[in-house]
Amino acid sequence: MSKNALSIVIVSIVLVLIFIFTFDAKSKAGDSSSTQSVQNVEVKNGVQYITINAKGGYSPRVSSAKAGIPTKIIIKTKDTYDCSALLVVRSAKFQKILPQSGETEIDLGTPKAGEPVQGVCGMGMYSFVVEFS
Template sequence: MSKNISIILAVIIIVGTGYFVLGGSSSNTNGNQIVVSENNNEIKDGVQYVNITARGGYTPRTSIAKAGIPTKLVMKTNGTYDCSAALAIRSIGYRQMLPPNGETIIDVGTLKAGDVIQGVCAMGMYSFVVKFG
């Protein structure tokens, strides 16, 4: 009887530890390796919004978006006092200082498959791209 309980407890501990380890390692991987994101855009009322965070660079560095639909970038800042706030998107003639906190919406128009929008900071140190396909 007590042997059975010991076995059950051992199984619970092993399964529980495995779940914790796997869950922990996969969330760490996501946190450290956001290079390309396909989950940072959303379509509302026929407009595609691509969410990019500016702070010590741009996240994600590469975004994938849909071609053939009016698109706006949503530049999010949160305590952004570095030069990633000084944003230029040359292909649309955009050059602005983003506020240290908030969201800045930039209309980039409707792009074709294969088009790429590139944003760079004032010094050309940080950049991001949005690829349309």
Template sequence: MLEILILLAGIAAVALVNWYFFMAPRTAVAAATSAAGRQEVTIRVEGGYTPSVIRAKRGKPLRLIFDRREKSPCSDEIVISEFGVRRFLKPFEKTVIDVTPAQAGAFEFTCGMSMLRGQIQVEG
């Protein structure tokens, strides 16, 4: 009986992890545009990226402010390959990364080990 309970608990844990990584609702947040025409969004870094999906417009400067609120080694680094970005994020500090999306598409950003994931959706 106990073995069955442990097995069920295991299955439930695996299902939860899968749900979290693949099916948890991801709300896209549009970067706000300043008077100067710069798009800007603050992303909280704590066990993941919030928001994890960012919408931006092509051809306009985009400022990503990573607000890291933890010191877990997992989120030490931010990688945005589309823009050639690999940066260290200091714990409990904000790190500003400026890019200009040159083309439309969906571009991932991840932690240094590709465990935490987010996406920049660039509209043409």
């Protein structure tokens, strides 16, 4: 009787361990895919640059960056003829028609944690957001 109960306990512990390991592996796989979306952020000479492509919308649509560092957004256009070339970033007081092809810098100053910066196209149908933490 008690031997039986003991084996049930052991089996259930093993099952829980297998479950935890599987779950852990899955969450690690999720982490690596989320770092891929962070690859558009790099720090050069103490300035953080976030690169966003504008053409038929903005990509990536969500970027994650660090707060507390001087930060600039680089908007890249390449044969951009749609309305994503008319960009408004309110918090940076930025409103411009981007060149059809080129790079445009937007100075965000030093962003604070928990204050995301949003960019919107001229007609408000395309947008991107940069989250700071």
